[in-house]
Amino acid sequence: MKTGLSALFCVLSIQMCAQYTLTVESAPAVGEGGTVYRFYVNAEDPTDKFSAVFGTDVDNLVLNTPAGIFNSPFNSSWNASGVNPAFLSAFPDLADDSYATIGLSGPASTSGLAGAADPSIVEDNTLSPSVTQYFLGGGTNLNVNTLTGASWYVLNTAANALPVNGRWLIMQVTTAGAISGQINYQVFPLGVGADEVKISTEFDGTGTFPLADVPGCTDPAACNYSSEASEDDGSCIFCNCAEDNAPGYTLTVEASAAIQPGLTRYRFLVNMVDASDKFSAVFGNEENPLYVNVPEGAYNSGFVTSWNASGINPAFVASFPEMADDTYATIGLTGPAATSGIPAAADPGIVEDPEQPLTPFFLTDQATALAADMIIGSSWFVLSDAGNASPDENLQVLILQVTTAGTLSGQLNVQVFPLGEGSNDQIHTFHFEGVGTFAPEGSANACGCTDASAINYDASAQYDDDSCIYEVPGCTDEAACNFDASANTDDGSCLYNDALGVCGGDCTADEDADGICDDVDNCVGAFDACGICNGPGEIYECGCSDIPEGDCDCDGNQLDALGVCGGDCTSDDDDDGICDDVDDCVGALDACGICNGPGEIYECGCADLPEGDCDCDGNQLDALGVCGGDCTSDADADGICDDVDSCVGNPADCCTDYNQNDLCDADEVVGCTFPTAPNFDPLATMDNGTCISTCPGDLNGDGHVQLNDLLDFLIVYGVYCD
Numbered sequence: 001m002k003t004g005l006s007a008l009f010c011v012l013s014i015q016m017c018a019q020y021t022l023t024v025e026s027a028p029a030v031g032e033g034g035t036v037y038r039f040y041v042n043a044e045d046p047t048d049k050f051s052a053v054f055g056t057d058v059d060n061l062v063l064n065t066p067a068g069i070f071n072s073p074f075n076s077s078w079n080a081s082g083v084n085p086a087f088l089s090a091f092p093d094l095a096d097d098s099y100a101t102i103g104l105s106g107p108a109s110t111s112g113l114a115g116a117a118d119p120s121i122v123e124d125n126t127l128s129p130s131v132t133q134y135f136l137g138g139g140t141n142l143n144v145n146t147l148t149g150a151s152w153y154v155l156n157t158a159a160n161a162l163p164v165n166g167r168w169l170i171m172q173v174t175t176a177g178a179i180s181g182q183i184n185y186q187v188f189p190l191g192v193g194a195d196e197v198k199i200s201t202e203f204d205g206t207g208t209f210p211l212a213d214v215p216g217c218t219d220p221a222a223c224n225y226s227s228e229a230s231e232d233d234g235s236c237i238f239c240n241c242a243e244d245n246a247p248g249y250t251l252t253v254e255a256s257a258a259i260q261p262g263l264t265r266y267r268f269l270v271n272m273v274d275a276s277d278k279f280s281a282v283f284g285n286e287e288n289p290l291y292v293n294v295p296e297g298a299y300n301s302g303f304v305t306s307w308n309a310s311g312i313n314p315a316f317v318a319s320f321p322e323m324a325d326d327t328y329a330t331i332g333l334t335g336p337a338a339t340s341g342i343p344a345a346a347d348p349g350i351v352e353d354p355e356q357p358l359t360p361f362f363l364t365d366q367a368t369a370l371a372a373d374m375i376i377g378s379s380w381f382v383l384s385d386a387g388n389a390s391p392d393e394n395l396q397v398l399i400l401q402v403t404t405a406g407t408l409s410g411q412l413n414v415q416v417f418p419l420g421e422g423s424n425d426q427i428h429t430f431h432f433e434g435v436g437t438f439a440p441e442g443s444a445n446a447c448g449c450t451d452a453s454a455i456n457y458d459a460s461a462q463y464d465d466d467s468c469i470y471e472v473p474g475c476t477d478e479a480a481c482n483f484d485a486s487a488n489t490d491d492g493s494c495l496y497n498d499a500l501g502v503c504g505g506d507c508t509a510d511e512d513a514d515g516i517c518d519d520v521d522n523c524v525g526a527f528d529a530c531g532i533c534n535g536p537g538e539i540y541e542c543g544c545s546d547i548p549e550g551d552c553d554c555d556g557n558q559l560d561a562l563g564v565c566g567g568d569c570t571s572d573d574d575d576d577g578i579c580d581d582v583d584d585c586v587g588a589l590d591a592c593g594i595c596n597g598p599g600e601i602y603e604c605g606c607a608d609l610p611e612g613d614c615d616c617d618g619n620q621l622d623a624l625g626v627c628g629g630d631c632t633s634d635a636d637a638d639g640i641c642d643d644v645d646s647c648v649g650n651p652a653d654c655c656t657d658y659n660q661n662d663l664c665d666a667d668e669v670v671g672c673t674f675p676t677a678p679n680f681d682p683l684a685t686m687d688n689g690t691c692i693s694t695c696p697g698d699l700n701g702d703g704h705v706q707l708n709d710l711l712d713f714l715i716v717y718g719v720y721c722d
Helices: 004-013 092-096 131-136 321-325 359-363 707-716
Strands: 022-028 035-042 049-055 061-064 120-123 141-144 150-153 167-175 180-188 197-204 207-209 250-257 264-271 278-284 290-298 349-351 367-372 378-381 396-404 409-417 426-433 436-438
Touching: 022 197, 035 180, 049 061, 049 141, 049 167, 049 707, 120 131, 131 141, 150 707, 167 180, 180 707, 197 207, 250 426, 264 409, 278 290, 278 367, 278 396, 290 396, 359 367, 396 409, 426 436
Parallel strands: none
Antiparallel strands: 022 035, 022 207, 035 167, 049 150, 049 180, 061 141, 061 180, 120 150, 180 197, 250 264, 250 436, 264 396, 278 378, 278 409, 290 367, 290 409, 349 378, 409 426
């Protein structure tokens, strides 16, 4: 049972809580071509009470039924009260009717429950469709998403507010197609309104919603991410499979000559991925052992009394240079934090198993082994706000220096915070031997294609890195005319262009490039203009041996005035393309359409215009400049004739009486003019819309009387006040 703060969390967040789940069941309809879906809310206790199904602008009530829903004409109600059992034998498909309800599949009066009540409804009249319209008119979609909203409900005194067989029926929908959406409902745990729980859950088809938690790795960045997992079980493994993470976190062991002859100084650096990454700790325990094997012994200077680099004081190194060869643990420092020049730098701290401490290895000259493999474990670390937790300009963090005459090997475990986010911490284990760069444990062969049907299947890969390549048959020869760039396996289908450029054609030669294959070409070569194969091709050789000068063909014809060979047009003086002997006007038409006239417009209608006239009919301009208009005056030159102008003169001087109280608007005193309003202004002569209304029924004081006020009322309904 979820009560108290847990229930309050569900109220405040309106999230899908584990309690009071929604179950959608289906069965074939009595009629043809439909499925009956029944919606149940599952109770947690027999004394729980169901209050309401609702939708608002915050929590939308959505039903998607694209094929429409069945509504029997014999049920004239939006709820189950119209499914009268007396009519079912005569009209069996009445049982398929779609309706809203709370705990009832018929009228309350025939339910057999003493004190049962048919549900009531409130709804925003702007909804289209409304809840009632949806359940009466075969709706395809219901979306209650307004501020006022809608709800069907029962009072907590109704017998059907209690569960039947551990659940409440809240809706029946019959449709021939799919169904999905979102349902919101209010429940009173143990019947106590003050502990109300509001649930909002999406559904798709049948089942119990929200779906049961599926444990697994839910982080898409992990190489064992499961898209089916809904609850992270801490199993995520980050092995840098993704190309965008390459090269990932690695360990580099560098070697350089020590100050003291015969010794080599080894430095261990962790290579970070991003400048914002943070290094946290080097550690070892029973689960992740830490080993550093130095068979020739590690050099530890007698002048350094610290296990970390803080004992290598730069002031003394000039006098005792062998101090620089000291073996020490560190995080990002080669000396004391105070002298590092790194803002907010901090010397690392240490925790160690008293049965297996780390410090002796760094304080005992010629120590041969560092180990942490017991249950308590040991670690050196810095907090994430330390300046040396960040990588240097090379994206590296120094974690250890060992000076020895021989080689070394071992295993180190580190914790890093990618992008500085501690909640995304990563643990990496590095095996090393001598110098080099070493990948984390498991990453060298962990990633690859794990699908055996792929052509690049890697049997050694533990995690799939999305690199699988599958056989795509096709033509892989780029010289082929049907080359398939997506194919990776040649299937022998390649085709090539023939001599005519036909893909897969069989023409072997087209020497004259005339688009006809030589083996069917009746002239492999050029035709002359007279159609003779390989002739010289001059046009005049087709009809006559020579054309006399000035003729346009071999028959002595010449061009006429219109450029027609052998034509009979002798002249076209105005070059208008019409021979003069058939041209209506050899010359130009004036604007009135008169051939060769001067083209002045006033000559079209009259010989001359009388002075002052604007056309040939004696019309003159009126006061607005309209030819023949009837406006006699426009005193204020505002383009409106005075006889129709509402304000002849300066508009500021004209009086407007907006509210018709015999006062010009400029003289009005504006304010709240409603005497019942708390901010009524007795001096105001014109209302300005600022009146404050007392709002009966606004229980939560948000300025609106809407669904949430109803839900608040249902919480306290039936409570006796002191």
